[in-house]
Amino acid sequence: MCASTRIVPHMTCISFEFLRPELRGRDFVNGDFTPSELKSVLWTAVDLRDRSTQKNENFSYMRGKSVTILQESGMPDTLSNVALVTAAHRLGGNVARMAFDSNKTDVSDLANCLSEVSSVIAVSCRHQAALQAAADGAAVPVVSLGSEQHDPLTALGELLAVLEHYSYLKRLTLAWVGPCCARLRSFLQLLPPLGIHLRYCCPQEEDLSPEELGDLVGRTVQHHTQFSRHESAAEATYRAHVLATTCHQYDQLQITEKHAAEADLDWTFVQDLPVSRSAVAAAVHGDRQRSLVAASAGCRHWLATALLTELCAEHERRTDRPDFEGERRGVGIGSG
Known part of the structure; x- marks a missing residue:
């Protein structure tokens, strides 16, 4: 393919489309996609956004189709819920909602029944096992809106915002400072396939489990990335590109202005809501050029x-493939 690309440059996009992974009918439960699948979704997101906002193109891939949001009782509406509802409407689809009690409901049977009237089922629940049960029982794609164990839509939306900022992903370094939570577990799944290095600093009482650490080792070896655990926020954030945290009350793990000053010159910041001042200094979170918190919501x-497009339809992309590897920028092997 490289030789063909040099001889006939205009064939580059066609070559990538020919190798496009097939995602129709797949589930998006914990973000455990291959590198090519993740890049395909990100590329489609860029293509749909650019053509919708710059060329006023409309897409109706969900016309005549419906998305059912299956939400466990007591689970709050989140930005992910809003993102999925607005996405379904943008594509011409309908949205229905149903609450369930995990103690009284067989989620697998419920998802199987909802498959008769749904094109996609989006699930928000406390336990990942319930989400997986829905995926096992459903005859249509199941998309995670987050559980207490994984939050792939939020994490991948943040990585789309990171891609928009840097124009590439490979060999960037993300520094996580704070307790282990759903977003971090999703980052463990997503970062290695996209070529992103990880540094993390978690309090001992809320650290990665041995099983999670073992999985991370396997992923980094498989995808030739790096990870390291650090005892302080200063060590974890030093020269890192992306500073990441979540709401917590560990004052010693606050990302400060000093940490940002000693990070990469082009550092950025991501965090889910709500924002806690014990997690990040106001100047870091409020930096309009560096903070990607608001941009991440739009990217989500x-x-x-x-x-929804990849799981339910065929979409011909017309936007150039993003430079995930940084090749057009000349990012060297030692960069990051």
Whole structure:
């Protein structure tokens, strides 16, 4: 393919489309996609956004189709819920909602029944096992809106915002400072396939489990990335590109202005809501050029739009493939 690309440059996009992974009918439960699948979703998100906002193109891939949001009782509406609802409407689809009690409901049977009237089922629940049960029982794609164990839509939406900022992903370093939570577990799944290195600093009482650490080792070896655990926020964030955290009350793990000053010159910041001042200094979170918190919310909408498109339809992309590997920027092997 490399030789063909040099001889006939205009064939580059066609070559990538020919190798496009087939995602129709797949589930998006914990973000455990291959590198080519993740890049395909991100590329589609960029393509849909650019053509919708710059060329006023409309897409109706969900016309005559419906998305059912299956939400466990007591689970709050989140930005992911909003992103999926607006994505379904943007694509011409309908949205229905149903609450369930995990103690009284067989989620697998419920998802199987909902498959008769749904094109996609989106699930928000406390336990990942319930989400997996829905995926096992459903005859249509199941998309995660988050559980207490994984939050892939939020994490991948943040990585789309990171891609938009840097124009590449491979060999970037993300520094996580804070307790282990659903977003971090999703980052463990997503970062290695996209070529992103990880540094993390978690409190001992809320650290990665031995099983999670073992899985991370396997993924980094498989995808030739790096990870390291650090005892302080200063060590973890030093020269890192992306500073990441979540709401917590560990004052000693606050990402400060000093940490940002000693990170990469072009550092960025991501965090889910709500924001806690014990997690990050106001100047870091409020930096309009570096903070990607608001941009990530917008990217989550386009990511949800891309997921519904990839899982339910055929979409011909016309936007150039993003430079995930940084090849057009000349990112060297030692960069990051």
